Amino acid sequence: MTITLNNRKETFHGGPMSIARIMEEKSFHFKMLIVKLNGKIISKEAFASTLVNDGDRLDIIHLISGG
């Protein structure tokens, strides 16, 4: 399937995947994150159970200390 991940087209083998699996495959290991699927905020607890489908838009944003 092909999705838009952080404004870039990304292709993954196979069908729908959980957000947690995509984060694992793309090595997103940050503790503080904002995750939006098709514009909707997804809570940490739902990363494993929320499926991303072909054509979806996923934004994974790191939050880093310093201000």
Next chain:
Amino acid sequence: MTVKENISTLLAEKCVGIAGAGGLGSNVAAALVRSGVGHLVIADHDTVSRGNLDRQFYFSDQKGHPKVYALQENLQRINSATRLTLFYGRVTTGNARQLFSGCHVVVEAFDMAPEKEWFALWMTENLPHIPLVMGSGIAGWGLSEKIRVQRSGNLYICGHQLETNEKEVPLMAPGVGLVAMIQADIVLEILLIKNDPSL
């Protein structure tokens, strides 16, 4: 009216919230006052310390003063006509709505990532119509070409987004200033383009 006059008129009517008055917030505030934004709401719980003077918009004779009041002094020296609403205390889920619901744009300028996270989630859930301009990844030097803006709906994240160890990669004035100026620039873009697409 000239383009510059048109911009001044538009910005004079705008209100921008700034959550945190450290390296990002104090410098964003100065840039917005210089740009002619009419009203700023600034919230911070901290006082000025010696270690802040390497990157924040404060002066050595302001050590120990609450940042919001020291910033008020400094901003008024730039333009005494700018309206400033100051809150000396922590931003919490209990007061965020009262502080920021009247703003046209809010700038997230907190120090720690967990604060950034709750504030972004809270804003997205409670005040989704207000654009939020965040800073993430400002430490180090030589990274100016890595600084970028990631946009997702009404959420704008500015910075290099590279995880750094603060003990080894300190916060330096140029990097902090760069991200602060990009945040301020995005605020102007939002305020001006949303109001007059011809600009």
